Amino acid sequence: MIPYESALVRKLSTFNLLGPGELAILAKLESRPHRVAAGTELVQEHQAGHHAYIVQQGWACAYKLLEDGKRQVVDFPIAGDILGLRSVLLRTSDHSFAALTNLVVAKVSGHQLIDSLMRLPKLSAAILWAASRDEAMVVEHLVSVGRRGALQRLAHFLLELGERLQLAGLGSEDSFACPLSQYHLADAIGLTAIHVNRLLRELRDQKLVTFRAGVVRFHDREGLRRLAVWHGGYLDAKLLPC
Amino acid sequence: MIPYESALVRKLSTFNLLGPGELAILAKLESRPHRVAAGTELVQEHQAGHHAYIVQQGWACAYKLLEDGKRQVVDFPIAGDILGLRSVLLRTSDHSFAALTNLVVAKVSGHQLIDSLMRLPKLSAAILWAASRDEAMVVEHLVSVGRRGALQRLAHFLLELGERLQLAGLGSEDSFACPLSQYHLADAIGLTAIHVNRLLRELRDQKLVTFRAGVVRFHDREGLRRLAVWHGGYLDAKLLPC
DNA sequence: CGAATCGTTGAGGTCGCTCAATCATAGTGG
DNA sequence: CCACTATGATTGAGCGACCTCAACGATTCG
Numbered sequence: 449m450i451p452y453e454s455a456l457v458r459k460l461s462t463f464n465l466l467g468p469g470e471l472a473i474l475a476k477l478e479s480r481p482h483r484v485a486a487g488t489e490l491v492q493e494h495q496a497g498h499h500a501y502i503v504q505q506g507w508a509c510a511y512k513l514l515e516d517g518k519r520q521v522v523d524f525p526i527a528g529d530i531l532g533l534r535s536v537l538l539r540t541s542d543h544s545f546a547a548l549t550n551l552v553v554a555k556v557s558g559h560q561l562i563d564s565l566m567r568l569p570k571l572s573a574a575i576l577w578a579a580s581r582d583e584a585m586v587v588e589h590l591v592s593v594g595r596r597g598a599l600q601r602l603a604h605f606l607l608e609l610g611e612r613l614q615l616a617g618l619g620s621e622d623s624f625a626c627p628l629s630q631y632h633l634a635d636a637i638g639l640t641a642i643h644v645n646r647l648l649r650e651l652r653d654q655k656l657v658t659f660r661a662g663v664v665r666f667h668d669r670e671g672l673r674r675l676a677v678w679h680g681g682y683l684d685a686k687l688l689p690c
Numbered sequence: 691m692i693p694y695e696s697a698l699v700r701k702l703s704t705f706n707l708l709g710p711g712e713l714a715i716l717a718k719l720e721s722r723p724h725r726v727a728a729g730t731e732l733v734q735e736h737q738a739g740h741h742a743y744i745v746q747q748g749w750a751c752a753y754k755l756l757e758d759g760k761r762q763v764v765d766f767p768i769a770g771d772i773l774g775l776r777s778v779l780l781r782t783s784d785h786s787f788a789a790l791t792n793l794v795v796a797k798v799s800g801h802q803l804i805d806s807l808m809r810l811p812k813l814s815a816a817i818l819w820a821a822s823r824d825e826a827m828v829v830e831h832l833v834s835v836g837r838r839g840a841l842q843r844l845a846h847f848l849l850e851l852g853e854r855l856q857l858a859g860l861g862s863e864d865s866f867a868c869p870l871s872q873y874h875l876a877d878a879i880g881l882t883a884i885h886v887n888r889l890l891r892e893l894r895d896q897k898l899v900t901f902r903a904g905v906v907r908f909h910d911r912e913g914l915r916r917l918a919v920w921h922g923g924y925l926d927a928k929l930l931p932c
Numbered sequence: 933c934g935a936a937t938c939g940t941t942g943a944g945g946t947c948g949c950t951c952a953a954t955c956a957t958a959g960t961g962g
Numbered sequence: 963c964c965a966c967t968a969t970g971a972t973t974g975a976g977c978g979a980c981c982t983c984a985a986c987g988a989t990t991c992g
Contacts, residue, residue, distance in 0.1 A: 494921075512833050515919050520833040537822045542829060542924050565815060572814045573807060576821065580779045583825045586832060587784060591754050591762040594835045594880030598980070629938060638836030643980060645940060677757050679736075682784050840948070871970060885948055887972060939988075946981075955972075962965085 454478055455528030455616060456502055460574045462684070470571045473564050477556050478502055484551040490531060491545045497535025498558050503527055506551035507627055511635065512543040521636040522586065524548065524609075524628070528616055533579060536561055549627050584682040593638040601637045602647045603676035606657055606664060611683050623665040696720055697770030697858060698744055702816045704926070712813045715806050719798050720744055726793040732773060733787045739777025740800050745769055748793035749869055753877065754785040763878040764828065766790065766851070766870070770858055775821060778803055791869050826924040835880040843879045844889045845918035848899055848906060853925050865907040 457474055460466055466474070481504055484490065490501060493512065503525050510523040510531070522543055525531055535541035536558040565572045588608070592601045609626070613619035630648070634641040651657050656672040658665050666672060699716055702708055708716070723746055726732065732743060735754065745767050752765040752773070764785055767773055777783035778800040807814045830850070834843045851868070855861035872890070876883040893899050898914045900907045908914060 512829070514833070514837055518837045520836045522829050522832060534822045534826060537819050538826065538924070540923070542826050562815065565818075566811045569808045569811050569814060572811060572818070573804065576807075576814070576818055577779050579818070579821060579825070580776045583821070583828065584776060584780065584784050586825065586828050587754070587764050590764060590828060590832045590835060591756070593832060594762045595756055595760040630940095631938080640981060641938090642940085642982085646980095649940085681782070682780070873970080882949060883970085884950085884972085888948095891972085933992105935991085937988100937990080940986080942983105942985085944982085947979095948977105949979090950977075951975090953973085955970105957970085958968090960965105960967080962963100 455504060456530070459528040459616070460578065463574075463577075465570045465574045467570065470568055470574070473568060473571060477560065477564065478504065478554040480554060481552050482555055484547045484553060486547050486550050488547045488551075489544060490547060490553075491535060491541050493541055493544045495535075495541050496539060497532055497541045500533050500536045500556045500558065500561055501531040501545075501553040502556060503529050503531060504552040504554060507548040508551060509546050509548045509632065510543055511546070519635045520638070521632060522589075523582070524632075524636070526613065526616055526618065529582075530575075530578065533561075533575070548632075581683070588682060589636075598637075598639055598643060599647050599650060600676050601639075602633070602644065603651065603656070603672050604678065605633070605637050606651075606659070607669075607672060607676055607678050607680075608683070610664065610666065610669075611680060615684060621666075622669065623663055625662055626659065626664045627662060697746060698772070701770040701858070702820065705816075705819075707812045707816045707819075709812065712810055712816070715810060715813060719802070719806065720746065720796040722796060723794050724797055726789045726795060728789050728792050730789045730793075731786060732789060732795075733777060733783050735783055735786045737777075737783050738781060739774055739783045742775050742778045742798045742800065742803055743773040743787075743795040744798060745771050745773060746794040746796060749790040750793060751788050751790045751874070752785055753788070761877045762880070763874060764831075765824070766874075766878070768855065768858055768860065771824075772817075772820065775803075775817070790874075823925070830924060831878075840879075840881055840885060841889050841892060842918050843881075844875070844886065845893065845898070845914050846920065847875070847879050848893075848901070849911075849914060849918055849920050849922075850925070852906065852908065852911075853922060857926060863908075864911065865905055867904055868901065868906045869904060 454474065456478065457466070457471065490508070491497065505527055508525040508531060509521060510525060511519050511521045513519050531545050531553070532541060565575060585608070592604055596604065610619055610624055613624045614621070618624060630644045631641045634644045637644075648659055651672075654671075656668050656675065658667065696716065698720065699708070699713065732750070733739065747769055750767040750773060751763060752767060753761050753763045755761050773787050773795070774783060807817060827850070834846055838846065852861055852866055855866045856863070860866065872886045873883045876886045890901055896913075898910050898917065900909065
């Protein structure tokens with residue numbers, strides 16, 4: 449069996465905060481991978497959050513359901529992301545998590561996690577950095593949904609996704625594999641799947657991106673950036689040197 | 691001079707994580723209050739984030755401006771909130787902060803803050819908890835803007851604000867002082883000020899809330915909760931006991 | 933082959949926006 | 963004290979972006 453190259457470690461290594469102690473703990477936390485079938489719910493809203501999950505492979509979906517059946521997707525966690533960190537810190541989960549594809553995750557108990565953080569302040573800082581990055585993404589989504597037009601919003605979303613995947617080593621300069629349906633996209637950017645369909649067609653007609661058969665392909669990333677008025681930088685921000 | 695009763699300490703004291711060491715550091719961080727005049731910009735977007743600010747008195751506004759002049763408000767920080775924590779952790783600020791009213795803040799350098807966190811893991815945990823609570827609020831806003839109708843959205847926003855202020859000791863069961871204009875409300879919930887005006891009238895006509903002369907008054911908080919389909923709990927969530 | 937899921941397209945409706953006034957209040961300088 | 967200005971609240975009329983409802987086609991899977 450090939451030893452797992454931790455995507456989380458890779459992500460957190462962006463800055464040299466991880467010493468041997470931190471690496472050892474992370475390795476221990478990630479040592480027992482679980483397989484989760486696509487479609488499984490990992491955490492339900494309002495459930496007591498006794499566990500977090502480190503994603504090692506596959507795509508997940510963090511979302512909130514409303515009483516009338518509407519859904520808002522908050523994030524699509526991928527390899528290297530931590531699911532349910534907030535559920536552990538606050539006592540109950542404020543939203544649900546499902547496996548979007550087949551998933552490999554490491555299950556971490558809340559106590560174990562908090563324990564590790566208390567013991568290793570540098571790990572704490574690294575995790576706080578990761579959480580801040582996540583929050584920056586949520587803020588960006590809020591701006592999108594609140595103040596950007598539909599087409600711009602979709603363009604922005606696809607760019608962000610591409611950027612994230614590329615940083616995680618899961619996408620190239622001009623394309624990436626994407627298991628999302630148009631319903632997923634719609635629930636992420638606050639639109640109807642039907643409308644998303646028309647917008648994707650528009651982007652295709654403008655020869656900017658295509659999304660077909662599970663592959664997003666950028667044909668004119670620069671033009672797409674112009675359309676989305678893209679200001680990257682919130683994804684690969686470094687930690688303040690200390 | 692009356693010694694300042696720290697709102698931040700009050701907030702973080704919800705759980706018994708703060709020992710004498712943590713309290714001493716916090717007192718030191720907050721020992722030099724600055725006055726900031728209403729309207730002043732504290733941090734500009736894309737500015738290098740070398741400082742954070744602990745709000746001791748007054749209201750601030752965290753927002754993001756778009757190229758076409760649109761604005762999305764992310765949060766209205768009040769006493770006990772930390773401004774620009776993310777700007778310090780990531781290296782640059784992903785949005786701007788302005789003083790909405792006259793403000794009293796403690797200015798904390800990034801290094802000083804990170805230093806304190808490294809030295810006191812329990813403080814780290816407490817701050818991480820506070821950051822998680824903030825993120826939960828942003829997520830709730832995202833859900834609102836993405837998937838709730840305008841009236842429900844406004845109702846939800848007013849309820850949340852009331853709850854927050856009450857927890858901070860700045861509001862009563864049935865009213866609170868609120869320096870926000872209808873433009874602020876609009877930019878917070880992703881609507882037009884004009885439309886917000888009509889919605890406020892609607893809420894007034896339904897005898898649920900009034901917002902007049904800087905005071906929000908709940909006339910039927912229960913009814914308002916029903917309208918907003920309010921599920922509180924993300925504001926006063928406790929930390930997982932450890 | 934039937935069932936389920938997802939994508940695609942059309943027609944019509946509506947929620948919230950845009951544009952354009954009017955009014956109230958407070959502050960400012962002459 | 964009175965223009966004069968600036969900010970915020972309020973209301974009306976018309977419009978358009980996005981939604982709803984309703985099909986139908988394509989693909990996958992048991």
